[in-house]
Amino acid sequence: KAGVTQTPRYLIKTRGQQVTLSCSPISGHRSVSWYQQTPGQGLQFLFEYFSETQRNKGNFPGRFSGRQFSNSRSEMNVSTLELGDSALYLCASSLDRVDNSPLHFGNGTRLTVT
Amino acid sequence: AQSVTQLGSHVSVSEGALVLLRCNYSSSVPPYLFWYVQYPNQGLQLLLKYTTGATLVKGINGFEAEFKKSETSFHLTKPSAHMSDAAEYFCAVKSDTGFQKLVFGTGTRLLVSP
Numbered sequence: 001k002a003g004v005t006q007t008p009r010y011l012i013k014t015r016g017q018q019v020t021l022s023c024s025p026i027s028g029h030r031s032v033s034w035y036q037q038t039p040g041q042g043l044q045f046l047f048e049y050f051s052e053t054q055r056n057k058g059n060f061p062g063r064f065s066g067r068q069f070s071n072s073r074s075e076m077n078v079s080t081l082e083l084g085d086s087a088l089y090l091c092a093s094s095l096d097r098v099d100n101s102p103l104h105f106g107n108g109t110r111l112t113v114t
Numbered sequence: 115a116q117s118v119t120q121l122g123s124h125v126s127v128s129e130g131a132l133v134l135l136r137c138n139y140s141s142s143v144p145p146y147l148f149w150y151v152q153y154p155n156q157g158l159q160l161l162l163k164y165t166t167g168a169t170l171v172k173g174i175n176g177f178e179a180e181f182k183k184s185e186t187s188f189h190l191t192k193p194s195a196h197m198s199d200a201a202e203y204f205c206a207v208k209s210d211t212g213f214q215k216l217v218f219g220t221g222t223r224l225l226v227s228p
Contacts, residue, residue, distance in 0.1 A: 004157070031214050043204065043218040056215050090157055094214055100146045100165065103216060105157035 001027060004106035006091050012112045018079040021109045025072050025093030031055075032074040033103060034066060037088040046089075049074055078111075086113045116141045116207045118188075120219035128227050133177075133192040135222045137205030140186065146208035147188045148216070149179055153201045161203075164188060175199070200226045 005024040013019050025032050033056075034046040045058040049068035066076040072093075078085055088110050092103035121136040139145050147164035162173025164181055172178045179190045190203060202223045209215040 006157075033214055033216075035216075042220050043216075045209075045215050045217075048214045050214070058215075092158075092216075100163060100208075101214075102148060102160050102163050103214065104160065105150070107155075107157040 004091055004093050004104055006089075006106035006109050008109060009107065010110050010112075012114065013081050014114055015081055015083060017081050018077060019081060019111060020075055020077050021089055021091075021111075023074045023076075023091030023093075023106060025074070025091075026104055029093035029095050029104070030072050031094045031096065031101075032068055032072060033092045033094075034074070034076050035090045035092065036060075037090060037108070038086075043090075046076065081113045083113050086111060116145065116209050116217055118147075118205045118207050118217060118219040120203075120205050120222050122222055123220065124223045124225065126225040126227065127195045129197055130194050133190070133195045133199065133224065135190040135203050135205075135224065137179075137188045137190065137219060138186050139188060139205075139207050141207065145188075147179075147181070148206045148208075149173065149177070149188075149190050150204045150206060150218075151201050152204065152221075158204065161190070195224075195226050197226050197228065200224055 007022045031050045033048040048056040052068045063079045068074045088108045090108045092105045094101045117140045119138045149161040150158040177192045202221045205219040206216040
């Protein structure tokens, strides 16, 4: 079974631009979460989608948004990019929302903002 | 709110030596705990997850973790380190504010010398 697939793997953008990252979950997984990883802040939760609805949102500005499609694929969008948005963005999927259901992560999209 | 603390940002061992990576959790309810590993330029790979009632949890690649409620700990161990174990390890707990939100520790980088 294929794992979580994130595209693209690398992105270079300029301040003020916007960017869209894509995530395809493991087949059959309905929950998709996004995390930001930076050297300074570590791994931080962005948001979670389940059945095309945002279920949880982390403490990020409104420039960060996402959506989930009927096939469970998800996209996240960052508008008006800032230098501090440079990070590894990780997508994770899980089968359901049972408490001990583990999250399975993709290899991430590394975003560099110049 | 749930949280985890990883003691030691770096741990160095010799090949063949015992690996011990420490994680303490804070939780007002039975925790849902996980250990993940991250190799360079990759996402997070699930090593193991805590199952309610268990004290010793076995994971992949020879790793295991011992759950001690009295010490609120979930330390990760491996009897004999391999060079291929060099990576960053993250302890995580499911947030009590949402089923699929993970709160991560700051990570411990394991260095293995020949």
